Amino acid sequence: MPLYHNEDQAMLADTARGFIAEEGNIAKQLRHWRDRNCKDGFGHALWKQMAEMGFTGMLVDEADGGLGMGHVEAGIVLEEIGRNLTPSPFLTSSVLAATALKHGSADLKGRYLPGLIAGDSVFAVAIDETAKHRPSRITTRAEKSGNGFKLSGAKSFVIQGASADMIVVAARTSGSDEDADGITLFAVPKDAAGMSHDSVRLVDSSMATHTRFDGVELDGDAVIGEIDGGRAVLDAMLMAGRVGAAAEGVGVARGAMDMTVDYLKQRKQFGRLIGEFQALQHRASHLYSEVEIARAVTIKAQQLLDGGSAHADLMASVAKAKVAKTARLAVQEGVQMHGGIGMTDEYDIGLYMKRDRALAEFLGDATFHANRVAELSGY
Amino acid sequence: MADLAQFRDETRSWLEANCPPEMREPVRGEDDIYWGGRRATFKNDAQKAWLEACIAKGYTVPMWPKAYGGAGLSAAEAKVLREEMGRINARPPLSSFGIWMLGPALLHFGTEGQKQRFLNEIARGEIRWCQGYSEPGSGSDLVSLQTFGEDKGDHWVVNGQKIWTSYADHADWIFCLVRTDKENKYGGITFMLFDMASEGVTTKPIKLISGSSPFCETFFDNVAVPKSYGDDVPAYVGTINRGWDVAKYLLGHEREMISGADGGERQAAIGAMMKRHAAKLGDELDPVLRAELANFDVDALAYAAMGEKFLDEIKVGKAHPAQPNMMKYAGTELNKRRHELMMAVGGSRSLEWESDATESGKPAKNWLRTKANSIEGGTSEVMLNVIAKRILDLPGA
Numbered sequence: 001m002p003l004y005h006n007e008d009q010a011m012l013a014d015t016a017r018g019f020i021a022e023e024g025n026i027a028k029q030l031r032h033w034r035d036r037n038c039k040d041g042f043g044h045a046l047w048k049q050m051a052e053m054g055f056t057g058m059l060v061d062e063a064d065g066g067l068g069m070g071h072v073e074a075g076i077v078l079e080e081i082g083r084n085l086t087p088s089p090f091l092t093s094s095v096l097a098a099t100a101l102k103h104g105s106a107d108l109k110g111r112y113l114p115g116l117i118a119g120d121s122v123f124a125v126a127i128d129e130t131a132k133h134r135p136s137r138i139t140t141r142a143e144k145s146g147n148g149f150k151l152s153g154a155k156s157f158v159i160q161g162a163s164a165d166m167i168v169v170a171a172r173t174s175g176s177d178e179d180a181d182g183i184t185l186f187a188v189p190k191d192a193a194g195m196s197h198d199s200v201r202l203v204d205s206s207m208a209t210h211t212r213f214d215g216v217e218l219d220g221d222a223v224i225g226e227i228d229g230g231r232a233v234l235d236a237m238l239m240a241g242r243v244g245a246a247a248e249g250v251g252v253a254r255g256a257m258d259m260t261v262d263y264l265k266q267r268k269q270f271g272r273l274i275g276e277f278q279a280l281q282h283r284a285s286h287l288y289s290e291v292e293i294a295r296a297v298t299i300k301a302q303q304l305l306d307g308g309s310a311h312a313d314l315m316a317s318v319a320k321a322k323v324a325k326t327a328r329l330a331v332q333e334g335v336q337m338h339g340g341i342g343m344t345d346e347y348d349i350g351l352y353m354k355r356d357r358a359l360a361e362f363l364g365d366a367t368f369h370a371n372r373v374a375e376l377s378g379y
Numbered sequence: 380m381a382d383l384a385q386f387r388d389e390t391r392s393w394l395e396a397n398c399p400p401e402m403r404e405p406v407r408g409e410d411d412i413y414w415g416g417r418r419a420t421f422k423n424d425a426q427k428a429w430l431e432a433c434i435a436k437g438y439t440v441p442m443w444p445k446a447y448g449g450a451g452l453s454a455a456e457a458k459v460l461r462e463e464m465g466r467i468n469a470r471p472p473l474s475s476f477g478i479w480m481l482g483p484a485l486l487h488f489g490t491e492g493q494k495q496r497f498l499n500e501i502a503r504g505e506i507r508w509c510q511g512y513s514e515p516g517s518g519s520d521l522v523s524l525q526t527f528g529e530d531k532g533d534h535w536v537v538n539g540q541k542i543w544t545s546y547a548d549h550a551d552w553i554f555c556l557v558r559t560d561k562e563n564k565y566g567g568i569t570f571m572l573f574d575m576a577s578e579g580v581t582t583k584p585i586k587l588i589s590g591s592s593p594f595c596e597t598f599f600d601n602v603a604v605p606k607s608y609g610d611d612v613p614a615y616v617g618t619i620n621r622g623w624d625v626a627k628y629l630l631g632h633e634r635e636m637i638s639g640a641d642g643g644e645r646q647a648a649i650g651a652m653m654k655r656h657a658a659k660l661g662d663e664l665d666p667v668l669r670a671e672l673a674n675f676d677v678d679a680l681a682y683a684a685m686g687e688k689f690l691d692e693i694k695v696g697k698a699h700p701a702q703p704n705m706m707k708y709a710g711t712e713l714n715k716r717r718h719e720l721m722m723a724v725g726g727s728r729s730l731e732w733e734s735d736a737t738e739s740g741k742p743a744k745n746w747l748r749t750k751a752n753s754i755e756g757g758t759s760e761v762m763l764n765v766i767a768k769r770i771l772d773l774p775g776a
Contacts, residue, residue: 261773275773282764290709297680
């Protein structure tokens with residue numbers, strides 16, 4: 001498969017770019033909801049519009065009412081979301097939770113997928129328990145209780161946790177904290193008794209929760225996949241989420257770069273456009289080169305994931321790490337080259353810097369994934 | 380696709396029958412590479428047999444038309460051939476600047492007569508070419524070159540000096556940028572072809588920090604270059620005074636080549652190999668070195684994906700015309716980093732300049748060689764200038 005978008009994908013990219021630039025732009029969404037102190041951190045109307053565009057259920061199988069598309073397609077939408085810093089439940093609901101639900105029972109799918117596809121429901125995922133991503137260690141426990149389970153523990157960095165109609169929770173049903181086996185995934189409905197959220201606004205104006213589970217009673221049919229065999233589902237979900245986050249990061253990097261290159265062509269100092277200075281030209285050219293490479297490896301990871309390749313896991317981490325490093329460079333160069341106004345709230349470049357920080361941390365940052373690349377490679 | 384599968388089967392059997400076992404060993408030294416030319420000798424019978432089999436099949440230049448010594452393969456077929464050769468570690472039968480540089484220029488700009496003669500000679504490895512571009516005063520600013528060809532009617536008299544001429548001391552002919560109009564900077568250069576055995580041509584190898592001498596200074600002292608070598612075989616490519624167009628085309632091609640994108644699959648990630656290497660030396664990677672290797676592998680694997688994307692896009696004309704500059708920049712900088720890390724892992728062993736364990740200082744010599752990667756064929760700084768101008772469209776670039 002050639003490493004560029006085919007005709008259908010190029011068409012989707014055109015559509016997504018136009019739609020998200022129009023409806024999901026920074027003024028209309030990010031600033032709008034932020035300035036109103038919105039408790040969700042995103043707009044439900046846009047989520048509904050994304051459903052009408054067919055985006056929300058794009059990864060859901062056709063048999064389940066979705067579009068049965070792949071991660072290349074989801075990545076196209078995510079890149080535009082990244083470019084416009086669009087706050088939306090797309091990554092957590094349509095990529096992470098949708099991937100988990102692929103492994104769910106017909107009953108679970110029937111309960112949750114129609115709402116996702118229609119843009120009526122929002123899902124979150126609860127994986128992390130400490131300040132750094134560390135899915136190898138799961139201490140939240142689910143103990144057998146009657147026909148179901150009783151869930152106890154705490155999760156953090158649950159994006160849009162308080163707004164979610166359902167949260168996919170990774171919990172331990174057997175073994176000790178660091179064991180690979182003994183994990184089970186649960187679909188926890190928003191009204192579950194014993195679940196409480198401590199909502200926090202993050203640096204990028206997105207909303208996350210520290211979520212506690214104090215003996216939350218769950219039916220047996222809340223289980224996604226196999227009891228004690230949830231590691232495989234969790235891994236699939238993480239891989240999809242990382243590749244998706246990489247795609248969104250490419251959008252953040254490209255958005256910041258384009259804005260900065262434009263600025264170099266407008267701002268005058270010493271009687272010249274600052275873009276005439278070679279010191280800045282070389283930095284801009286280096287950034288361009290890194291962004292192109294980050295985008296290439298992200299598309300590579302998407303294709304491998306869609307093709308079911310055994311290599312996908314490694315390349316997902318390569319992509320996540322490369323994009324994290326590249327987007328970081330893009331936003332730092334962006335603010336620096338904008339000079340003083342880059343530090344003001346009025347200019348958007350600072351918003352890119354904030355979003356990059358949060359997105360890079362989500363599902364593992366650059367060092368987490370570089371370390372993972374080394375481990376998967378055998379050193 | 381069915382045709383490609385059949386082509387793969389045929390190629391596999393052909394390679395099985397024609398590629399001698401000795402030619403399936405990694406290239407260990409300079410004498411394992413066959414460069415062709417009047418003075419070339421074969422290292423062994425296997426090298427000779429492999430070359431002859433490939434010439435007969437058109438596989439020294441698989442994508443060139445059959446009329447010029449190639450096999451007329453499509454890009455997809457050529458990729459299959461590369462993959463199948465890679466699968467059995469088959470060595471390239473013939474390496475030459477004729478294949479990599481002059482050939483593509485002639486295919487693009489040459490007359491039918493030039494193609495018939497020069498391309499066939501190159502494909503059969505009969506003539507070894509060198510490239511006369513840089514001059515002592517014209518490196519990055521190549522277009523300022525001063526080597527001058529004085530018009531004497533049916534011939535030019537060429538005087539001047541070239542530098543960094545790869546293997547000029549082994550070459551039979553040179554393709555050479557010569558100024559033919561002093562008043563016109565860009566429109567006053569002719570892309571000439573002439574015999575290195577001509578009277579007045581001398582070469583002097585330059586010893587590099589790696590100890591090897593792949594480059595020469597080349598001097599022209601009243602060299603008479605005829606304007607034509609026969610019917611439809613002019614001694615210049617393209618038009619007189621328009622040689623810069625050809626040079627620019629070739630520079631783009633050279634940058635692609637140096638970037639490694641055209642060189643098939645390279646081993647991108649090195650961390651695991653370095654861990655084994657350290658273990659063999661009785662050491663282990665310290666955590667910070669391991670981290671640097673991990674960061675390198677991320678960049679190298681990402682760049683490999685970029686190389687794949689770039690080649691795929693070139694095939695269908697989707698790549699930005701200036702993209703080879705970006706590939707060359709990123710690829711050469713990465714390669715320098717690769718060898719810095721390999722030297723670090725090797726520790727004091729990698730410092731050995733003369734020892735059996737290092738095959739006479741291979742790690743150090745390869746490391747030093749990579750420092751030229753970001754200089755030759757356009758420096759990294761020139762690449763960044765070109766990206767700024769042609770891709771980012773920055774002002775005054």
